[in-house]
Amino acid sequence: MKSQRKLGILAFTMIFGVAGCASSLPPQDLVTARTAYDRASKGPAGQLDPADLHLAKEQLDAAEAAFQADGDTQNTRDQAYLAARKAELAEVTARTVLAKKTQAGVVDAMHADQSQAVADTAAELGRTKNQLSAQNVAYVAQGVALKDAQARAAQAAADLAKFATVKQEPRGMVITLSGSVLFTSAKSDLSPGAQLKLNDVANALTREDPVSKMVVEGHTDSQGSASSNQDLSQRRAQSVRDYLVTRGIASDRISAQGFGATRSVADNASAEGRANNRRVEIVVQAPPAAGAP
Amino acid sequence: MNKAILSLITAAPIVWGACAATVPPPVQRMADAESAQRSARELGANNEPSAQLSLKLADEQIAEARAAMKAGENQRAEGLLIRAKADAELAIAKAREKNAQVAGKDAVTDAAAQKATNVGQGAM
Numbered sequence: 023m024k025s026q027r028k029l030g031i032l033a034f035t036m037i038f039g040v041a042g043c044a045s046s047l048p049p050q051d052l053v054t055a056r057t058a059y060d061r062a063s064k065g066p067a068g069q070l071d072p073a074d075l076h077l078a079k080e081q082l083d084a085a086e087a088a089f090q091a092d093g094d095t096q097n098t099r100d101q102a103y104l105a106a107r108k109a110e111l112a113e114v115t116a117r118t119v120l121a122k123k124t125q126a127g128v129v130d131a132m133h134a135d136q137s138q139a140v141a142d143t144a145a146e147l148g149r150t151k152n153q154l155s156a157q158n159v160a161y162v163a164q165g166v167a168l169k170d171a172q173a174r175a176a177q178a179a180a181d182l183a184k185f186a187t188v189k190q191e192p193r194g195m196v197i198t199l200s201g202s203v204l205f206t207s208a209k210s211d212l213s214p215g216a217q218l219k220l221n222d223v224a225n226a227l228t229r230e231d232p233v234s235k236m237v238v239e240g241h242t243d244s245q246g247s248a249s250s251n252q253d254l255s256q257r258r259a260q261s262v263r264d265y266l267v268t269r270g271i272a273s274d275r276i277s278a279q280g281f282g283a284t285r286s287v288a289d290n291a292s293a294e295g296r297a298n299n300r301r302v303e304i305v306v307q308a309p310p311a312a313g314a315p
Numbered sequence: 316m317n318k319a320i321l322s323l324i325t326a327a328p329i330v331w332g333a334c335a336a337t338v339p340p341p342v343q344r345m346a347d348a349e350s351a352q353r354s355a356r357e358l359g360a361n362n363e364p365s366a367q368l369s370l371k372l373a374d375e376q377i378a379e380a381r382a383a384m385k386a387g388e389n390q391r392a393e394g395l396l397i398r399a400k401a402d403a404e405l406a407i408a409k410a411r412e413k414n415a416q417v418a419g420k421d422a423v424t425d426a427a428a429q430k431a432t433n434v435g436q437g438a439m
């Protein structure tokens with residue numbers, strides 16, 4: 023009986039001794055699993071791969087439970103081995119997620135860069151296009167202005183040609199009015215018909231060319247003395263000039279000068295030639311170059 | 316009484332052994348472990364040292380398990396296959412990490428090249 027009790031105590035001690043030994047000395051696999059889980063739980067896995075980290079935790083709990091229940095058995099070691107691998111898997115997966123996020127960020131940034139580049143180019147093109155169309159408008163306006171000026175000048179010449187001879191000469195546009203139309207013989211007073219003609223001249227000059235300076239030149243034939251011819255030509259030129267001023271041509275634009283018979287344009291021997299020499303010329307000087315279109 | 320205890324102690328391992336013998340061959344676990352092993356290999360685990368190490372562990376344990384099954388040690392084979400599958404899955408994860416890192420580096424290179432092109436074309 024005594025020996026039986028001794029044996030019972032021995033068996034008891036053996037069982038609990040082994041269990042105690044087992045709980046104080048966990049297998050290497052379990053130690054590794056604890057460390058692996060500890061490391062994983064402190065890393066990015068908690069944020070980036072909580073599902074795998076949770077599985078690792080469950081596996082570690084299972085290994086701990088097996089160790090508590092059975093001690094250092096093969097099953098405990100297998101469970102611990104799995105727990106260590108699952109913890110590492112959570113870590114690796116978290117790093118993978120991080121790498122993919124970084125990549126996505128880089129790709130997004132690249133796409134944003136591309137979009138920006140496209141937008142910049144489009145904006146640049148838009149600006150260039152606007153500049154070009156503004157230039158185009160300016161060119162068209164210039165062209166219109168030029169055509170306008172040319173048309174006005176042509177119109178002025180055409181209007182004048184209806185009632186007088188108009189010639190373009192180096193000194194300017196020369197409007198020649200016949201003396202026999204303007205004046206009665208040896209007089210410097212304008213005839214009524216001459217006034218009507220000069221009205222048209224004045225209108226054309228003020229309407230079509232309001233800036234050019236002009237000179238009214240009087241000319242006679244060679245009959246009579248040179249001094250009387252000079253005097254007559256001067257007075258005739260002056261009357262035409264004065265009349266034009268009354269018709270609205272600024273007085274500072276227009277002057278008068280007599281030339282007598284000194285600038286004949288035809289033979290004074292014939293009546294027709296003398297008639298051509300008796301004349302008044304209005305010389306419209308070409309506008310200054312800066313004002314030309 | 317002593318005899319009874321003694322016979323109990325000697326009988327126990329035999330009973331356990333009998334139990335072990337009744338464990339069926341872990342065919343499904345073998346298939347799972349081999350499947351993970353193949354996946355790891357296809358994902359390029361052999362190109363990444365860390366993944367290669369995990370895959371090698373899986374390879375060895377699968378081979379060991381096969382031998383154990385042949386010897387009728389199905390219990391031991393099962394444990395080895397559980398470990399092998401865990402190692403193969405870890406190899407898969409490591410190979411994926413490597414692939415993600417390579418893709419990330421490629422993206423950085425691409426982005427730099429793209430930016431250089433944009434600048435070269437005077438867009439930015």
